[in-house]
Amino acid sequence: MKHASEFRTAYVSILLLGIVSLMGDIVYEGSRGLIPDYLKFLGATAFIVGLVSGLGEFIGYAMRLVSGFLADTTRAYWFFMFLGYGLIVSIPLLGFSNIWEMAVILVLLERLGKACRSPSRDTILSIVSEGVGTGKAFGIHEFLDQVGAVTGPLVVSGLMFYSSNNYNLTFSLLSIPFTMLLIALVSTYWKIRSKVVVESKTTHMRSRFLGRPFYIYTLAVMLNTIGLIPASLILYKASAILQPEQQQWIVPLIYLLIQGVDAPAALLSGYLYDRFGIRILMLPFILSIFPPIFTMLNTDLTTLIIASIFFGVVLGVQESTYRAAVSIFTPVSSRGTAYGIFNVAYGIGFLISGGIYGLIMDLHIPLITTLLFAVLTQTVALVALLYAHRNLSGVELVKQTA
Numbered sequence: 001m002k003h004a005s006e007f008r009t010a011y012v013s014i015l016l017l018g019i020v021s022l023m024g025d026i027v028y029e030g031s032r033g034l035i036p037d038y039l040k041f042l043g044a045t046a047f048i049v050g051l052v053s054g055l056g057e058f059i060g061y062a063m064r065l066v067s068g069f070l071a072d073t074t075r076a077y078w079f080f081m082f083l084g085y086g087l088i089v090s091i092p093l094l095g096f097s098n099i100w101e102m103a104v105i106l107v108l109l110e111r112l113g114k115a116c117r118s119p120s121r122d123t124i125l126s127i128v129s130e131g132v133g134t135g136k137a138f139g140i141h142e143f144l145d146q147v148g149a150v151t152g153p154l155v156v157s158g159l160m161f162y163s164s165n166n167y168n169l170t171f172s173l174l175s176i177p178f179t180m181l182l183i184a185l186v187s188t189y190w191k192i193r194s195k196v197v198v199e200s201k202t203t204h205m206r207s208r209f210l211g212r213p214f215y216i217y218t219l220a221v222m223l224n225t226i227g228l229i230p231a232s233l234i235l236y237k238a239s240a241i242l243q244p245e246q247q248q249w250i251v252p253l254i255y256l257l258i259q260g261v262d263a264p265a266a267l268l269s270g271y272l273y274d275r276f277g278i279r280i281l282m283l284p285f286i287l288s289i290f291p292p293i294f295t296m297l298n299t300d301l302t303t304l305i306i307a308s309i310f311f312g313v314v315l316g317v318q319e320s321t322y323r324a325a326v327s328i329f330t331p332v333s334s335r336g337t338a339y340g341i342f343n344v345a346y347g348i349g350f351l352i353s354g355g356i357y358g359l360i361m362d363l364h365i366p367l368i369t370t371l372l373f374a375v376l377t378q379t380v381a382l383v384a385l386l387y388a389h390r391n392l393s394g395v396e397l398v399k400q401t402a
Helices: 004-032 034-043 046-074 075-098 098-127 134-162 167-173 177-193 203-211 211-224 231-245 248-285 290-296 302-328 332-362 369-391 392-401
Strands: none
Touching: 004 075, 004 098, 004 134, 004 177, 034 046, 034 075, 034 098, 034 167, 046 075, 046 098, 046 332, 075 098, 075 167, 075 177, 075 369, 098 302, 098 332, 134 167, 134 248, 134 302, 167 177, 167 211, 177 211, 177 248, 177 302, 211 248, 211 332, 211 369, 231 248, 231 290, 231 332, 248 369, 290 332, 290 369, 302 332, 332 369
16 A cells, blocks of 8 residues: 555646646647748648648657667666657747748657657656556646647737747747747656666567457557547537638637546546546547537537537546556557557548548538448447456456466
């Protein structure tokens, strides 16, 4: 049984890691809404902007498999944390770029940094939270992460307003929160590095532990993501509705609504997960049916606001409790690899989802098609989730006897 001091240490560790993510989000999430306009300002075409966006997301997810495997192999989790967060310096450096080719390289470097740090950060978070609940830990972390994701765009908007739309000055001033990020990261390392202890495992045992239940759970999450319409298409639809009235300033507010719902949903779902287990994930799987339906309804902005609220709830659980659940299928020694595989599947899910729902939107396919696709994917996802849950006892037995 843990002493009060151990619980306190665990929560301090969780909060410190959350503050690091919060500062990181202020920099890179704050810049994400400005980068497309900046690339256009530098002379990039719409094709280049779209290609860079897609390539960046692919790198951000696909490379996590490589970084997760390397982190597990070398046990250098902190190295990948420092490398990943350090590459966020690419964002302030955008203020010194004067050609779009250089800006593109910096944008892709930031996404590579995301891929480097995520599996190691999640592994460290899962280690320091043992005994207090991984659901709570990932929920608190995602809540703080989303505070940064909301604060960042507001900071960048304010900088653009007061600098009279000076891109270079705005990006350059993001060096201030980046410096604060580095200070927070170094402080976190010195305070909790002794708590991150990983047992030595052989490659054979690592392969053994990432067995069928883990992959079935990952498949369930990927199917759930495939059936969930991306936020970008919700915002695209809002932009199309608002276009005749020239009220485009409302679109970023819808994005802020999603982020605002995401944060408390992550926190609440984390506590529910620790109490009820993986079965709580059935709820977001079912709720995932509603965002595509309300988005495709050809009515007005009200339905998109409803879609955004449902999407925010599901996203909050995805980015917190879905990640927390990975830890019950894997031992610590394999967790970096597991999070890498999990994130790749998650990214593939959003890639397929964007393509399918984008095609449905462009071709004006009847609403019944969206309904059938959403229901079918979430039903299969639920079946896979329940299968993974049913085999949890076997996973725990193998972990205990290893």
